[in-house]
Amino acid sequence: MQIKLATWNINSVRLRIDQVLRFLKEESPDVLGLQEIKCETHLFPKEPFINAGYKYIEVDGMKGYHGAATVSKLSLKRLDTKFCPLGHSRHVSTLVSNKNLSFEFHNFYIPAGGDIADPKENEKFKHKLDFIENMRTYFSMRYKKMPSPQVLVGDFNIAPHENDVWNHKQLLKVVSHTPIEVSILKDLQKAHNFIDCSRALYNDEDKLFSWWSYRGRNPLESNRGRRLDHIWVSSDLKNAVESSGKQGHIIHTPCRIWAPKPSDHVPITQILNLS
């Protein structure tokens, strides 16, 4: 059997509900992690998702900023997690299951980290590093107790690889691609042998972007993008990812210009081939 996962930083779920519904109709993922929903939990527009077949909904929202939500065709059970040192709404952890399978789906919106890549000078950058450190601690604990398959998705706000940015040299000092945050993200990845699906399925030489700034007129033509959005899986899902092949992993680039007011991020989908 196949499971289709998706992640998308939507930058206001209420403003772009029609775009989300269109994406769900066209791609039919089983589980979708949304970030930057920008609404309080009780204001999340549940009805349109339920009507589209996504009746399992878990939301972590706050006023104005941030926020994450996971919507699913398969049953979701909320897991009690805490990653954000400041208590922001930035993650939803769930156990996804049906009669044949179960896996954990962790949906993250890692802090962007401000402009200065120094935790002593910039508390937002410190917050970003601390958030990732909390992720590492959590998965250390979790792995000892419960070796169920894990999926980590979301806007990680880090482009770890040289070809995850349009110009490696020029972005080395730009938060999202600085050595210190890349190294901390890689520590988390290595500590648990998480597989970064985009890089597992594409060549290192391929430029891969999931985000293009709003500050610029023709984002896809100038193509100054970064790969800030990720789908990671635990090593027990390695074969499920690799056997689905390159066509099983899609970065939906056209969504950056498919509608008058798009998100600055595009969705990513990943098929798990569990047969």
Next chain:
DNA sequence: ATGGTAGTCGCACTA
């Protein structure tokens, strides 16, 4: 080197 845009709690903040 700077500034550019977008969204919300809209004249300030986050990204």
